[in-house]
Amino acid sequence: xxxxxxxxxxxxxxxxxxxxxxxxxxxxxxxxxxxxxxxxxxxxxxxxxxxxxxxxxxxxxxxxxxxxxxxxxxxxxxxxxxxxxxxxxxxxxxxxxxxxxxxxxxxxxxxxxxxxxxxxxxxxxxxxxxxxxxxxxxxxxxxxxxxxxxxxxxxxxxxxxxxxxxxxxxxxxxxxxxxxxxxxxxxxxxxxxxxxxxxxxxxxxxxxx
Amino acid sequence: xxxxxxxxxxxxxxxxxxxxxxxxxxxxxxxxxxxxxxxxxxxxxxxxxxxxxxxxxxxxxxxxxxxxxxxxxxxxxxxxxxxxxxxxxxxxxxxxxxxxxxxxxxxxxxxxxxxxxxxxxxxxxxxxxxxxxxxxxxxxxxxxxxxxxxxxxxxxxxxxxxxxxxxxxxxxxxxxxxxxxxxxxxxxxxxxxxxxxxxxxxxxxxxxx
Amino acid sequence: xxxxxxxxxxxxxxxxxxxxxxxxxxxxxxxxxxxxxxxxxxxxxxxxxxxxxxxxxxxxxxxxxxxxxxxxxxxxxxxxxxxxxxxxxxxxxxxxxxxxxxxxxxxxxxxxxxxxxxxxxxxxxxxxxxxxxxxxxxxxxxxxxxxxxxxxxxxxxxxxxxxxxxxxxxxxxxxxxxxxxxxxxxxxxxxxxxxxxxxxxxxxxxxxx
Numbered sequence: 001x002x003x004x005x006x007x008x009x010x011x012x013x014x015x016x017x018x019x020x021x022x023x024x025x026x027x028x029x030x031x032x033x034x035x036x037x038x039x040x041x042x043x044x045x046x047x048x049x050x051x052x053x054x055x056x057x058x059x060x061x062x063x064x065x066x067x068x069x070x071x072x073x074x075x076x077x078x079x080x081x082x083x084x085x086x087x088x089x090x091x092x093x094x095x096x097x098x099x100x101x102x103x104x105x106x107x108x109x110x111x112x113x114x115x116x117x118x119x120x121x122x123x124x125x126x127x128x129x130x131x132x133x134x135x136x137x138x139x140x141x142x143x144x145x146x147x148x149x150x151x152x153x154x155x156x157x158x159x160x161x162x163x164x165x166x167x168x169x170x171x172x173x174x175x176x177x178x179x180x181x182x183x184x185x186x187x188x189x190x191x192x193x194x195x196x197x198x199x200x201x202x203x204x205x206x207x208x209x
Numbered sequence: 210x211x212x213x214x215x216x217x218x219x220x221x222x223x224x225x226x227x228x229x230x231x232x233x234x235x236x237x238x239x240x241x242x243x244x245x246x247x248x249x250x251x252x253x254x255x256x257x258x259x260x261x262x263x264x265x266x267x268x269x270x271x272x273x274x275x276x277x278x279x280x281x282x283x284x285x286x287x288x289x290x291x292x293x294x295x296x297x298x299x300x301x302x303x304x305x306x307x308x309x310x311x312x313x314x315x316x317x318x319x320x321x322x323x324x325x326x327x328x329x330x331x332x333x334x335x336x337x338x339x340x341x342x343x344x345x346x347x348x349x350x351x352x353x354x355x356x357x358x359x360x361x362x363x364x365x366x367x368x369x370x371x372x373x374x375x376x377x378x379x380x381x382x383x384x385x386x387x388x389x390x391x392x393x394x395x396x397x398x399x400x401x402x403x404x405x406x407x408x409x410x411x412x413x414x415x416x417x418x
Numbered sequence: 419x420x421x422x423x424x425x426x427x428x429x430x431x432x433x434x435x436x437x438x439x440x441x442x443x444x445x446x447x448x449x450x451x452x453x454x455x456x457x458x459x460x461x462x463x464x465x466x467x468x469x470x471x472x473x474x475x476x477x478x479x480x481x482x483x484x485x486x487x488x489x490x491x492x493x494x495x496x497x498x499x500x501x502x503x504x505x506x507x508x509x510x511x512x513x514x515x516x517x518x519x520x521x522x523x524x525x526x527x528x529x530x531x532x533x534x535x536x537x538x539x540x541x542x543x544x545x546x547x548x549x550x551x552x553x554x555x556x557x558x559x560x561x562x563x564x565x566x567x568x569x570x571x572x573x574x575x576x577x578x579x580x581x582x583x584x585x586x587x588x589x590x591x592x593x594x595x596x597x598x599x600x601x602x603x604x605x606x607x608x609x610x611x612x613x614x615x616x617x618x619x620x621x622x623x624x625x626x627x
Contacts, residue, residue, distance in 0.1 A: 026353055029405035031361040035332070035352070050259055050468055051477065059260065062325030076408060116480030123453070135344060135553060137353070143453070144444055144555070152449040196447035199494060235562055238614035240570040244541070244561070259468055268469065271534030285617060344553060346562070 007103035007175070008045055008057050009064065014096035015129050016041040016068035020075030021089040022137045030076050036133060037072035038065060043129035048104055048121050052111055090190055093130055093142060098183035101126040101154045102175035105161045109170070115162045122158030126182070127151060146198060149189035157182035216312035216384070217254055217266050218273065223305035224338050225250040225277035229284030230298040231346045239285050245342060246281035247274060252338035257313055257330050261320055299399055302339055302351060307392035310335035310363045311384035314370045318379070324371045331367030335391070336360060355407055358398035366391035425521035425593070426463055426475050427482065432514035433547050434459040434486035438493030439507040440555045448494050454551060455490035456483060461547035466522055466539050470529055508608055511548055511560060516601035519544040519572045520593035523579045527588070533580045540576030544600070545569060564616055567607035575600035 019040030023033040042058045042065075049056040058064040082088050104125025108118040127143055127150070134141040143150050161178035164170070188194040228249030232242040251267050251274075258265040267273040291297050313334025317327040336352055336359070343350040352359050370387035373379070397403040437458030441451040460476045460483075467474040476482040500506050522543025526536040545561055545568070552559040561568050579596035582588070606612040 024408045027355050027407050027409060028353065029358075029361065029407045031358075031364055031405065032353070033408070034364075035336075035360045038329070046260065051464065051474055053262070053471070053473065055262065056260055058329075059322070059326055062323055065325050065329060079408070113477070114480055116483050117477055120456070120476075120483060127453075131554065136340065136350060138349075140556075141554060144446065144450070146445050149447075149449075151453045152447065155449055155452075196449065198445050198447045199442045199451070199497070200445060233617045236564050236616050236618065237562065238567075238570065238616045240567075240573055240614065241562070242617070243573075244545075244569045247538070255469065262471075264471065265469055267538075268531070268535055271532055274534050274538060288617070345549065345559060347558075 005057065007099055007106060009067065011045070011096055011100035011103050011125075012041040012058075012064050013067050013071055014092055014099060015044075016071035017075055018089050018093045018096060018130065019068075019133050020072040021079060021085050021092070022133050022139060023072070024075060024079045024085055025089075025139070026137050030073070033072040033076050034069050036137065037075075038068040039136065040129045040133040041068040041071075043132040044100055044125045044127065045103070045129070047128045048107065048125045051124070052108070052113075052121070054107075054111070090142070094183060094186040094190060097126045097130070097150075097154060097186060098157070098179045100129070101157045101182050102161060102178040105158050105178055106175055109165065115166070118162055119155065119158045122161070122178070123151060123154045126154040126157075147193075147195050149185050149194060149196065152196060153182045153185040153189070156185055214266065216308055216315060218276070220254070220305055220309035220312050220334075221250040221267075221273050222276050222280055223301055223308060224253075225280035226284055227298050227302045227305060227339065228277075228342050229281040230288060230294050230301065231342050231348060232281070233284060233288045233294055234298075234348070235346050239282070242281040242285050243278050245346065246284075247277040248345065249338045249342040250277040250280075252341040253309055253334045253336065254312070254338070256337045257316065257334045260333070261317070261322075261330070263316075263320070299351070303392060303395040303399060306335045306339070306359075306363060306395060307366070307388045309338070310366045310391050311370060311387040314367050314387055315384055318374065324375070327371055328364065328367045331370070331387070332360060332363045335363040335366075356402075356404050358394055358403060358405065361405060362391045362394040362398070365394055423475065425517055425524060427485065429463070429514055429518035429521050429543075430459040430476075430482050431485050431489055432510055432517060433462075434489035435493055436507050436511045436514055436548065437486075437551050438490040439497060439503050439510065440551050440557060441490070442493060442497045442503055443507075443557070444555050448491070451490040451494050452487050454555065455493075456486040457554065458547045458551040459486040459489075461550040462518055462543045462545065463521070463547070465546045466525065466543045469542070470526070470531075470539070472525075472529070508560070512601060512604040512608060515544045515548070515568075515572060515604060516575070516597045518547070519575045519600050520579060520596040523576050523596055524593055527583065533584070536580055537573065537576045540579070540596070541569060541572045544572040544575075565611075565613050567603055567612060567614065570614060571600045571603040571607070574603055 016037040019037035023036040046056045101122045105122040108121035157178040161174040164174040225246040228246035232245040255265045310331045314331040317330035366387040370383040373383040434455040437455035441454040464474045519540045523540040526539035575596040579592040582592040
């Protein structure tokens with residue numbers, strides 16, 4: 001089992017928790033929890049694997065589905081104790097993003113892809129599962145939340161891994177740095193309001209009335 | 210032609226009718242009817258086949274597309290005679306679900322998959338086409354309707370097929386039982402209000418104020 | 419490089435512009451622009467390639483991603499000068515559709531597919547990228563805009579290419595005619611209101627009250 005596969009396991013568990021929290025916000029039953037948790041957990045990795053023509057991890061190793069199911073049941077039984085399930089969802093999603101991006105980067109590197117594809121696979125693995133969760137549950141996609149860093153975190157983390165790899169520091173060093181960059185940027189955005197300038201329909205220097 | 214393939218044909222026809230009904234609710238033109246009908250009809254099976262690295266059925270056998278197109282035209286010409294197109298959509302969707310779940314189960318078994326993947330493929334084949342239809346047409350996804358059994362029916366049906374298969378009663382017996390379980394559960398939910406307990410944001414035993 | 423591949427390049431550039439315009443309407447930051455532009459640009463072709471079991475073009479040739487990124491930056495810097503970004507989005511989308519449909523048709527023909535699959539691949543390549551853009555950005559999908567021709571244009575164009583090909587006029591003649599038919603129909607719908615009769619929930623001959 002390579003490092004990237006271990007990361008896939010961890011990302012599945014944490015993304016499944018976020019999916020179950022989204023299901024709780026939609027007031028679904030227990031099977032609905034498991035469905036959304038599984039979709040979120042394996043969605044991004046499945047898109048990555050289908051594009052790279054690999055067999056998705058969970059097809060070969062169904063224990064991953066069990067992990068997602070257990071996470072869904074845990075949330076079903078305990079989520080009402082949370083003060084804010086949306087806040088919990090955001091922070092768990094940040095953790096999952098920080099695990100899934102290096103997982104995607106690692107798989108793409110192991111497949112011998114060039115650096116632009118490595119970047120994209122990191123972003124796909126990190127963002128697609130959560131995007132599916134939000135589209136299906138009718139939440140505003142976290143990807144699109146104005147004034148927050150999200151795709152940017154995935155992009156920056158994947159870029160760091162690519163640069164470190166090119167500098168000869170591949171393997172765990174690069175993937176750990178990638179995870180750290182993703183989480184710190186996302187946490188800074190959630191807790192401290194870090195952001196990039198957003199597009200405004202009217203430029204500040206030419207305000208109409 | 211194996212049994213699972215026959216079921217795919219039937220699922221295509223009935224799902225296409227539901228897609229065309231959704232198109233009628235969005236007041237599309239005839240080509241829009243055909244587009245949504247085809248997306249709904251082959252969506253779930255295509256996701257399953259792409260994940261299992263098979264050629265989607267309709268690529269090898271375009272008669273399926275013709276079936277979906279004919280269903281769309283039929284609905285375009287006759288849907289205004291229905292008392293409630295939404296009610297018709299729900300019941301046809303129930304029938305399609307009861308056909309598509311065993312179709313997915315049969316294909317996964319024929320590919321030699323283990324039981325967890327068989328379960329998931331039954332659920333994907335049953336639910337994904339309708340989910341795409343609802344997301345594209347801006348309907349509330351049937352998958353998410355509160356207080357109704359939907360994914361649960363697919364899950365229970367697939368489980369019955371897996372258990373019967375493990376007990377040595379594979380083939381048509383298992384697939385027929387699967388279809389029956391799916392339809393009876395879904396019909397019970399639609400007509401009699403059968404449901405599982407849903408998650409509430411505040412637990413009954415600790416109501417605030 | 420075959421003709422269909424050249425068309426893929428052009429479609430990527432123009433679809434990326436439409437994706438960036440949609441991002442500007444959602445007031446995203448620059449990385450959000452690049453994300454939505456890339457999704458729109460390669461979405462349709464990727465779905466086509468995954469179904470046909472080909473490696474998506476951008477995996478083998480990442481210059482396409484650079485093209486999408488440059489288009490996103492251009493729009494980020496200049497879109498505020500547009501009088502109506504939605505109008506610009508509609509017309510650029512019409513141009514992209516007119517390029518992407520023949521690209522899809524060309525690839526399907528090169529893969530030796532039969533004509534029904536060629537039709538569908540033209541429609542998928544043309545419509546799916548824009549559909550993903552609209553679903554992710556919470557716009558009303560152009561595919562569904564009532565009283566406008568959209569899927570119909572893609573269908574008609576692909577049909578013309580198939581008929582010309584069957585008549586012995588394959589290659590650039592068929593693809594150029596396909597592009598022209600798509601663009602003229604779509605432009606006629608946008609500028610002159612061309613349309614097909616849409617489905618009404620109550621038939622004109624039996625108005626209630």
